[in-house]
Amino acid sequence: MDFELKGPTREDLAEVVDYLTESIRESNAFRRVEKIPGDYPQDPLSLAAKHRAQAAVLGQFSWNGQQYRLQLRLYKVAGQQLLWQDEAAFSSMGGMRQACDGLTAGIVAAVAAAPGAVGQPAPERTPLEAAWGFGLGQQGVSTSSAVAGGSYLYLEGLVLFNRFVGINARYAFRLFPTAGGSHLLSTHLRFQVPPGKELFFVGEVGYLLSLEPQRVPSHLVGVRLTPIAGGEDEFYFELLPMALYLDLKTGKPVFALELLSIKLLFGKG
Numbered sequence: 001m002d003f004e005l006k007g008p009t010r011e012d013l014a015e016v017v018d019y020l021t022e023s024i025r026e027s028n029a030f031r032r033v034e035k036i037p038g039d040y041p042q043d044p045l046s047l048a049a050k051h052r053a054q055a056a057v058l059g060q061f062s063w064n065g066q067q068y069r070l071q072l073r074l075y076k077v078a079g080q081q082l083l084w085q086d087e088a089a090f091s092s093m094g095g096m097r098q099a100c101d102g103l104t105a106g107i108v109a110a111v112a113a114a115p116g117a118v119g120q121p122a123p124e125r126t127p128l129e130a131a132w133g134f135g136l137g138q139q140g141v142s143t144s145s146a147v148a149g150g151s152y153l154y155l156e157g158l159v160l161f162n163r164f165v166g167i168n169a170r171y172a173f174r175l176f177p178t179a180g181g182s183h184l185l186s187t188h189l190r191f192q193v194p195p196g197k198e199l200f201f202v203g204e205v206g207y208l209l210s211l212e213p214q215r216v217p218s219h220l221v222g223v224r225l226t227p228i229a230g231g232e233d234e235f236y237f238e239l240l241p242m243a244l245y246l247d248l249k250t251g252k253p254v255f256a257l258e259l260l261s262i263k264l265l266f267g268k269g
Contacts, residue, residue: 003058069087131159138151139150140258146250147212150174165192171183172185172186186209220247242257
């Protein structure tokens with residue numbers, strides 16, 4: 001709650017009042033409740049009850065011409081039960097500011113000693129934001145018994161959640177040394193590290209299906225790594241994405257490499 005002032009003006013004590021308020025808030029035991037326009041005059045505990053607070057910290061700063069005095073009280077809002085109080089006098093404003101940390105510790109200790117009196121505020125949850133997009137590019141794939149190999153053109157669809165985790169689906173067909181005939185279908189679970197930054201690292205785990213003419217489809221699993229990626233809300237670029245897959249039947253590896261991959265995004269992401 002807002003602290004009561006007797007003697008000094010709010011401008012006189014702005015530094016100490018703000019410091020104590022932030023110290024109490026940073027303890028994660030309380031949030032600040034203030035009167036809003038339209039609130040009818042009422043005592044602080046009634047206002048706290050109106051805002052459904054379980055406990056309230058009330059304080060008073062006073063000045064008698066020679067000393068500053070600070071009084072703090074912790075109340076359980078239901079029943080207006082006094083749980084803790086402390087007060088001290090100081091000859092200077094600097095001494096009063098130095099005592100704020102100790103007073104905050106006393107409040108936190110009183111909260112811990114009265115389980116159920118104060119509910120810890122629920123942490124704010126980041127809203128789930130999804131972005132979808134697509135990419136078009138070219139990649140080189142090594143030759144193996146499972147994959148014909150060569151240069152492939154691909155079209156990719158992507159869904160990304162909170163710029164952290166996503167899933168994609170990709171279709172690719174061979175351009176070189178012979179066009180067509182060989183097709184690759186894949187999907188990957190994608191993680192960006194660190195998330196939400198302009199430049200980041202991308203790690204993916206995925207599944208690859210190779211379709212070759214007159215050949216039984218081959219199933220592969222592997223990882224795809226991008227050492228440098230970044231971009232804005234509307235697009236992502238990836239430099240030197242590389243992938244390694246293993247044939248589930250033979251265990252032989254297949255490598256894939258791209259120079260540059262660009263993805264266009266729609267939505268918040």
